[in-house]
Amino acid sequence: MLFNELKETTALLRLVLLLTAWELGSGQLHYSVPEESKPGTFVGRLAPDLGLEVAELASRLSRVVSKGGRAYFEVNLQSGVLFVNSRIDREELCGQSPLCAIDLEVIVDRPLRVFHVEVEIRDINDNAPVFPVNEQNLSIAESLTFPGSRFPLEGASDADIGTNSLLTYKLSSTEHFTLDLQKNDEHSDALVLVLINPLDREETPLHRLVLTATDGGKPELTGTVHLVVEVLDVNDNAPVFNQSVYKIRLLENAANGTLVIKLNATDMDDGINKDIIYSIRSAIAPSESAMFSLVPHTGEIRVKGELDCEDANLYEIRIQATDRGNPPMAGQCTIVVQVLDVNDNAPELAVTSLSLPVPEDAPPGTVVALISVSDRDSGDNGKVTCSIAPHGPFQLVSTFKNYHSLVLAEAVDRERVSEYHLVVTARDGGVPSLSATSSIWVPIADVNDNAPAFPQPxxxxxxxxxxxxxxxxxxxxxxxxxxxxxxxxxxxxxxxxxxxxxxxxxxxxxxxxxxxxxxxxxxxxxxxxxxxxxxxxxxxxxxxxxxxxxxxxxxDENDNAPAVSPPPSVRGSSGPELVPLSAVAGHVVGKIRAVDADSGYNAWLRYEVQEPGSAGPFRVGLYSGEISTMRALEEADGPSQTLVILVKDHGEPARSATAIVSVSLVESAQAVRWDSRPRGGSEGPLVDMNVSLIIAICSVSSLFVLVIVVYVGLRCQPGPEVTYGCGKPAVVCSSEVGSWSYSQRQSRNLCVGEGTAKNDLMVFSPNFSQDSENGEAGKSIGKHVHYFFCLELHIL
Structure with a gap:
């Protein structure tokens, strides 16, 4: 500032000295007026200053003539005052000249005189500093331009002169630039923009500054220009991904061409320095390059192959983004693709070992088979549960993770079920679930646990x-x-x-x-x-x-003929039987005693007179064997009778024996003599039994009915349990002879009269004829009952 003030003072002194010298040398009148004075502005008293009377100005036709023909000033002829007639612009008239004056000629006629008047036009600060352009553009390369670098600027100009044209500059606030004003000579200054901090285009690609020029007038006027500093890009930034690791979850059933991710790396550089090309690093595994594809210009990664979570559930893809700068720069990122499982694999069943066949006496808990299950899926899709059907005597027991044991749960019986068809089902926990089945045939091995059994005991x-x-x-x-x-x-x-x-x-x-x-x-x-x-x-x-x-x-078969023997009372005698003549009808003369070793009908004897016409007054009981008179005896009957008695059984064919009975008629009763000469048949023991046998048969028939009732009742009871083993079992006997059946063992003895006991009992219903003989025999049975029965029943 001090320098500028000294400069202005020096210029003003020069101007005063010049005017003084000019006035002294030329004698012309000198006035001064500020530029831009309003019309009518007083300049000076022209008439007195020229030595003229004011009154004579009009008469002498006084007038003012300006050079250049423009009337900037006029004289008031009534007052003799010089005043401004029109706008005066010093910069228009004189430009940058330090001294600016308008020469006037005052012409007065009568007599003609010419006066020279100089009106100095004083400068006022009516012009602000002006820059050549409204905006100055600068281009500065980042990184390559170092602090202290200088960039010339075009300064402002001010049409005013002197102090009004003395300019000072000011730069808007910035941390990167400052101004340096250098004086080259008296008339020109060098304005320079100096870099004080490095530029970073990626941080601020464009700096907008305002340069203000201020003159020295009162009041000050200013002028501004916009400085636009474009920071030129240098490839000093590598492409950058917004994440260093991208984690992508992808279903394994993703179709070919499915978009995995679209990368968007950014490069803070500009131009080709930010053009990015994407690529998969060469270090990628072959399996990954086969599964994914990358579009270099867009950064789209898509599924290329068929993903299978069971083969690989995680892929790491390393991507490189390279710009096109010189030299090129690159950025990297990693894409982690987690392949999510889809339930696309059914469980697998494997029977690792079998212990077959299973003995039927195997205890519960016996391991029959080992079953392993697996599922290539993961999570719930790979969790497998096993079941068997039908349940039966087997169950599945989980032993370790995916291993199960087929265990015998209860006793088996080969005789009841000789083989089991089991279906093992493995089902995973996916939605929807998948399953697999496997068939296991489990044969049951026989064990000798059953004794031979008869259909009936x-x-x-x-x-x-x-x-x-x-x-x-x-x-x-x-x-x-x-x-x-x-x-x-x-x-x-x-x-x-x-x-x-x-x-x-x-x-x-x-x-x-x-x-x-x-x-x-x-x-x-x-x-x-x-x-x-x-x-x-x-x-x-x-x-x-x-x-x-x-x-x-x-x-029994009829293989024994009846045997006839005399009664015990006359054994050893050989004479005839004596019958008194006084015997009446029905008098028993004697009795034929015969026995048949057979039984039943084969032992049922009947007695007949072989030649009925020769029997005379005698007859023989059909079943009793008693010889009795049919009528009273007469002398005409003769002294003796010989009877041939035929004894026959009821067998098929019938067997018989004959006995000759000699009967002598006497005055007193005597015993009948039995002839011991049997005809046909062997001699056996004597048993008095004919009538008694008939009675016994009837009694036993009644007993037979009772035994039948008891037998039926016992048969309706549950049969005895058969005991297996080789020991001697309890004896259970049943006998059946004819129509008589026993459900239990019985010992029986039939005692007939005084003869030998027969260990036999036969039951039958005698068939009596309807003739008189049979009727008498029936009566005889009722009259002559000399027998008793002994029946012993031993029930075990």
Whole structure:
């Protein structure tokens, strides 16, 4: 400022000295007026100053003439005052000249005189500083321009002069630039923009500054210019991703071409320096390059292959973004693609080992098979649950993770179910769930746990006596529900004794077929019932056996003829029987005693006179054998009678014996003599039994009905439990002779009169004829009952 003030003072002194010298030298009149004075502004008293009278100005036709022809000033002829006539612009008239004056000629006629008047136009601060342009543009390269760099600017100009044209500059606030004003000479200044801090285009690509020029006038005037500093880009920034790691979750069933991600790296540079090309780094695994594709210019990553979570569930793709600067710069990022599982794999079942077949005596808890399950999916899609159907005697037990044991849950019985078909189902937890099945055939191995069993515990068999040796009597068959050797049954007779003889001497059993054969002929008169046990034994280890009782009833055949013997009272006598002549009708003369070793009908005897015409007054009881008179005896009947008595049984064919009875008629009663000469038939023991036998048969028939009722009641009860084992079982006997059946073993003795006891009891209903003889026999049965029965029942 001090320098500017000194400069202005020096210029003003020069101007004063110049005017003084000019006035002294030329004698012309000098006025001064500020520019831009309003018309009518007083300039000076022209008439007095020129030595003229004011009154004569009009008469002498005074006038003012300006050079250039423009009338800036006029003279008031009435007052003689010089005033401004029109606008005066010093800068228009003189420009930048320090001295600006308008020369006037004042012409006065009568006489003509010319006066020179100089009007100095004083400068006022009516012009603000002006820059050549409204906006100055600068281009400065970032990074390559260092602090202290200088950039020239065009300064402002001021049309005023002197102090009014003295300019000062000011730059708007900035941390990057400052101004430096250098004086080149008296008339020109050098304005420079100086860089004080480095520029960063990426931080501020354009700096807008305001340069203000202020003059020295009062009041000050200013002028401004906008400085636009464009920071030129230098490839000093690499492309940058907004994330260093991108995590993408993608379903494994994503279709080919599915967009995974669109990358958007940014480069703070400009122009080609920010043009980015994307690429997959060469270090990528081959599997990743096969699964994904990258569009270089857009940064789109898409699915290229078929994703499978089970093969790879995680991919790391390294992406590089490179700009096109020189030299190029690159940025990197990593894309982590997590492949999410989809339930696209069904469980897999594998039976790793089998312990087959399963013995039927295997205890619960026995492991039958080991089953492994797997599912290539993950999470709930890979969680597998197993089940079996049908449940039956098996269950699945989870042992370790994906391993299960097929375990026997309860006892099995091969005879009930020989094989199980199990279906193992594995189902995952996906939605919807997937499943797999596997079939397991579990055969049950046989164990010899069943003894052979007969259909019935007791067999009742009838066979006629006198059978041939080796005859087939009966067949037994036992069934064993086991299989193979455990079911192979062999038969044998359980040893025992009958009449002090071993059972094996009577019968034999074929070991394979179970046929029972007679080893000798049977004699009903010696053995009525042969009871023995047959054992059925399997071939298992250890073997098991079952027994059945066979009651072999030996049926009677008519193989014995009746035997006639005299009564005990006359044994040894050989004379005739004496009958008194006074005997009336019905008088019993005597009795034929006969016995038949057979039984039943075969032992039921009937007595007949062989030649009825020769019997005379005598008759014989049909079933009693009593010889009695049919009428009173007469002398005409002769001294003696001989009767031929025929004794016949009821067998088929019938057998008979004859006895000759000699009857002598005497005056007094004597015993009848029995002729011991039987005809046809062998002699046997005497038993007085004909009438008694009939009574016994009727009594036993009644008893038979009672026994039948008892038998039916016992048969309706549950049968005895068959005990397996080879020990001697309890004997349960049943006998059947004729129509009489027993449900329990019975010992029976029939005692008839005073004869020998017969171990036999036959039941039948006698068929009596309707003739008189039969009727009398019936009466005789009612009259002559000399028999008693002894029946012993032993129920085991």
């Amino acid at each position: 007791v067999y009742t068999v009838s066979v006629k006596e006198n059978n041939p040796a080796g005859a087939h009597l009966f067949s037994v068959s036992a069934w064993d529900p086991d299989e193979k050797e455990n079911a192979f049954v062999s038969y044998s007779v359980v040893e025992g004794s009958v009449r002090e003889q071993p059972v094996s001497s009577y019968i034999s059993v074929h070991s394979e077929s179970g046929h029972i054969y007679a080893l000798q002929p049977f004699d009903h008169e010696e053995l009525h019932v042969l009871e023995f046990q047959v054992s059925a034994r399997d071939a298992g280890s250890p073997s098991l056996c079952g027994n059945a009782t066979v009651q072999l009833f030996i049926l």
